[in-house]
Amino acid sequence: MVDITSQLIMYPIIVLLTSAAIMPLVKILEDHLKFKRLKEFLTMLSIAICLLSLSILHREIPADGYLEASLLGFNPPFGTQFYVDEFSVYMAVIFCGLGLLVAIFSYRYMEVDTGLDKYYGLLLTLITGMIGVAFAGDLFNLYVFWELMCISSYSLVSFRKxxxxxxxxxxxxxxxxxxxxxxxxxxxxxxxxxxxxxxxxxxxxxxxxxxxxxxxxxxxxxxxxxxxxxxxxxxxxxxxxxxxxxxxxxxxxxxxxxxx
Amino acid sequence: MQNTAQVQTVYMVAVVVLIAVGLYCIIAKRELLKIVIGIEILTSAVNLNILVMGLGDSGVDALAQSMAVISMSIGACIAAVALALVVDVFRHYKTTDIRKLRRLRW
Incomplete structure (x- = not known):
């Protein structure tokens, strides 16, 4: 049986990564629809959904203080484990809130640039990496999300190449x-x-x-x-x-x- | 058991040598490409260390193998971004000498 509460932990990461992955397709769709702001709206929408799932997750955290989920049912010491307590949700809300603010400010600030599908994709993977660092239950998982955050960060720093x-x-x-x-x-x-x-x-x-x-x-x-x-x-x-x-x-x- | 410990010791010495070579490349060399190569040598050294740490009597642990493979792919991503930046540095500065990258200051 699938435990919905523990699966809730994955939702912010899945939503953000999926949005980042479909960003090139959204760019193609934009060209067909002649609506040039679809990727900005998708970014803001996915971060808002992420914030909503975090608020639900916060209510589901039991009195003893934490929730845990294993990826694909593999339990520790071999499986990848996410471990969420109130502090991790607090950090994730900060990351998502800042990400949403960046997406809102980028709406006007980045309109002179080209390749914005890559920019918003990188922004979403950056937020995913930060949330993953807050949720990681094992050290190697922490390292993987850290690198996801870092690689997005290098690319964003040198975006205006x-x-x-x-x-x-x-x-x-x-x-x-x-x-x-x-x-x-x-x-x-x-x-x-x-x-x-x-x-x-x-x-x-x-x-x-x-x-x-x-x-x-x-x-x-x-x-x-x-x-x-x-x-x-x-x-x-x-x-x-x-x-x-x-x-x-x-x-x-x-x-x-x-x-x- | 004794044999495994001996093999582990040999590989750990190799790891230390690789780390020293990688650090030397990053610190002493002035070419951007050599710095990227130094980073890759360091990544390889740490991957080797993960495998050495997972070495047992019945071979290398599955967890160590999976960690090494994931770490190698992350290392490849970093190398790709680094090489792309080296190309951009060459476009702007017409050189790959790290000493010329001194324009960005407080």
Whole structure:
């Protein structure tokens, strides 16, 4: 029997990925219908549906605090598992809300550009990656969604490839962030080597069971693996903050120039 | 058991060597293409490490194999985006020397 509540976890990811996948077809349909704004409306609609499913999901979270779902019925330690509590839904709502705002602002801001089907497709996969990171129940799944987010992000940074700033920033961002992701994957592989699973809850259970038997030399290696994961995921976060500060600084200078 | 541990040790040394080569490529080389190659060497090293960690008496664990395959495909995606950006960098700067990419500053 299919558990509808646990399947609800998949809906935001399925809706966004499907919309991203059909975006080239929507472009062809637009040309036939002579209606040039279909992809924008599809993007906003899919993010709105995603927000609606998140609000339903939030009501379904039980009192003990979490919901879980396994992809294609494969249970841990082998299957891909999603794990959702109130904090993950909170983060997913933030990602979707910001994505919806970006889609609304892009309606006018991006109208001078071409290839907007790719732009909106990338925006949707970016949001999917972020939601997947919030929902991931195992470390490798987390890495896969992280990379989905990163690859969309590199492409979006260098979307206006006719400008040198976009290309230079995109390449620098790619090199920095990819090295970080590889370091994180190395840490994940060490965790896998120690526990023979990448499921976070399974790792926690096995660690608590093995705590008494751990040799003194094994403890630093586990700290090393955890440190690699944290240090690996940090550069991408730093890039985001860097970009936010750079943008705010440029805005401030622009405003000052206009006022003076 | 002893044999598996020995094989694991040999491959782990290979992983460390590959990581060192990849990091050297990224840090020391000035060509964008060599930097992309360095990233790919690092990705391959980590994929090899996943397989080494899944190595048991009856061969490599199925979970490790699936993780390595997915990781390889992600690595290919990153290489494709990186190479596309290298082409665009060449169009704008007429060179693939990383030292020339210094126009973007605070």
């Amino acid at each position: 006719y400008r040198w700033e976009a290309v230079e920033a995109g390449f620098k961002y790619l090199v920095m962030s990819t090295i970080g992701s590889i370091v994180a994957l190395y840490g994940i592989s060490l965790i896998y080597g120690s526990f023979k699973t990448v499921n976070m809850r399974e790792v926690a259970v096995r660690l608590s069971l093995a705590q008494a038997k751990l040799s003194p030399s094994a403890v630093p290696s586990l700290y090393f693996a955890a440190g690699l994961i944290i240090c690996g995921f940090a550069p991408t976060r730093y890039d985001y903050y860097d970009r936010v500060f750079l943008t705010s600084r440029k805005l401030r200078y622009g405003l000052l120039n206009r006022l003076s």
